[in-house]
Amino acid sequence: xxxxxxxxxxxxxxxxxxxxxxxxxxxxxxxxxxxxxxxxxxxxxxxxxxxxxxxxxxxxxxxxxxxxxxxxxxxxxxxxxxxxxxxxxxxxxxxxxxxxxxxxxxxxxxxxxxxxxxxxxxxxxxxxxxxxxxxxxxxxxxxxxxxxxxxxxxxxxxxxxxxxxxxxxxxxxxxxxxxxxxxxxxxxxxxxxxxxxxxxxxxxxxxxxxxxxxxxxxxxxxxxxxxxxxxxxxxxxxxxxxxxxxxx
Ligand code: NAP
Numbered sequence: 001x002x003x004x005x006x007x008x009x010x011x012x013x014x015x016x017x018x019x020x021x022x023x024x025x026x027x028x029x030x031x032x033x034x035x036x037x038x039x040x041x042x043x044x045x046x047x048x049x050x051x052x053x054x055x056x057x058x059x060x061x062x063x064x065x066x067x068x069x070x071x072x073x074x075x076x077x078x079x080x081x082x083x084x085x086x087x088x089x090x091x092x093x094x095x096x097x098x099x100x101x102x103x104x105x106x107x108x109x110x111x112x113x114x115x116x117x118x119x120x121x122x123x124x125x126x127x128x129x130x131x132x133x134x135x136x137x138x139x140x141x142x143x144x145x146x147x148x149x150x151x152x153x154x155x156x157x158x159x160x161x162x163x164x165x166x167x168x169x170x171x172x173x174x175x176x177x178x179x180x181x182x183x184x185x186x187x188x189x190x191x192x193x194x195x196x197x198x199x200x201x202x203x204x205x206x207x208x209x210x211x212x213x214x215x216x217x218x219x220x221x222x223x224x225x226x227x228x229x230x231x232x233x234x235x236x237x238x239x240x241x242x243x244x245x246x247x248x
Pocket of ligand 1: 142191
């Protein structure tokens with residue numbers, strides 16, 4: 001039986017690239033999206049074409065009941081979870097902090113922070129040897145924004161991702177003796193649809209000159225780091241935050 005991986009927000013961008021690369025490296029893959037099930041089904045088909053089992057589920061990671069149902073479905077359909085990638089995340093339109101609404105901050109933290117907390121909790125309840133699990137690996141998607149602050153664009157997003165860095169460190173140390181490793185990847189500017197979703201479709205081209213490597217990264221380049229952290233090849237790595245940002 002192949003190890004089972006859940007990738008949140010796996011319908012496109014970095015999550016889809018992780019799902020495909022993980023499948024190529026021997027994982028059976030469950031993935032969820034919040035809205036676009038056609039994209040999720042297409043990625044699941046790619047996973048199956050690689051000879052692995054796949055499951056596509058609709059679930060909003062910021063909804064506790066939906067997350068519990070998602071994990072229960074993975075348990076029932078694919079079996080014990082060994083990997084989790086907390087990838088689902090959103091940005092918002094570019095604004096200064098003195099323009100931002102409470103509703104914006106609540107959405108930003110509900111999806112990017114609480115979504116990761118909820119999925120991590122459910123994964124630990126299954127993976128930790130304290131709970132009778134067989135261990136596993138959790139990888140969180142942070143962002144270079146956590147150390148850059150994103151002034152004038154989305155300081156709230158940057159702060160939410162900084163919370164992910166600290167959460168990664170704390171959980172990693174908390175469960176280090178329970179067979180579970182927890183790490184984060186901090187991508188820089190990656191060419192995905194997230195920028196258009198924040199009203200800046202040209203952001204990748206505009207920002208590329210600020211990157212020491214003078215280009216945006218690809219979702220596949222981020223996936224390489226994520227899948228390494230999932231794998232036993234990173235067996236002594238926990239509580240780490242790995243920058244994949246072209247030197248930025
Ligand atoms: P993306 O292309 O916008 O894809 C986001 C995925 O997450 C989609 O499948 C989307 O589903 C899903 N999603 C959104 N909200 C969700 C929710 N509430 N519950 C469940 N799924 C949800 O994003 P990306 O660029 O690949 O980014 C992936 C992660 O990397 C995010 O955490 C992001 O913050 C981080 N990151 C990205 C960059 C970058 O430059 N791209 C840089 C640093 C960090 P639907 O299609 O159904 O909406």
